[in-house]
Amino acid sequence: MKARLFLSILITGIACAAWAQRAAEVKFERGNYGTMVSGTITGDEYFDYTLGAQSGQEMFADLKVSDTNGNGVIYFNILPPGSDGEAIYIGSINGNTARIELPEDGDYTIRVYLMGNDRDAGKTVGYNLDLSIQ
Template sequence: MRRFLIMSVLLTGLASAAWAQRVADVKFEPGDFGTMVSGTITGNEYFDYTLGAQAGQEMFADLKVSDTNGNGVIYFNILPPGSDGVAIYNGSIDGNTARIDLPEDGDYTIRVYLMGNDRDTDKTVGYNLDLSIQ
């Protein structure tokens, strides 16, 4: 029984590591108000990009598929500062181009993720995410 419990804990840890969240801070070059980031997402992974902004500024985000071994079903959500996962913009409902007025000061999170068959069958989707704050 003890051997089974240890194996279960190890396998659970490995599964969690395979679907680990990735995080990156987005910084603009001096004088710029935007940048493009690129990456890949596989299966249940998601990638969080954090970006500091002030209330009243406008955030623009546009997500495009660069390559895929599946259907390319990729989206992003925008989460306000301190969010526990609740989004102020949901790409799977509102589309992969957002232009929103930000309600408060702080670090916003742009979460890129897969849905549907691509997520469920561990497909990989490459993307380009254009971000700006004005």
């Protein structure tokens, strides 16, 4: 009985975590090398933006807070193709502006997330993310 209850709680926890995650594919309009995306993140949610690129291209990403009911502690990581969470750029260490040469062909993920009190207290942060690949 206890094992079933634990399994039920574990499955519910996993399902709730999956609901908090959102994703979108980024496509540039014909003739453009970049775009801006906007959104909001609340608490422990994160938003994954994916875009295809080739080895040797340069990715630029710049994240700015547009509004917040907390401290505006928002960051992004850049994950390479096939990553299970390991990042090649970590915004909480390197800052919210990145310009990096991409090491391989494939789909890259830009994961936007909260940290600190904003995450722990379930605050909401609005943002604008400027992205380009050249």
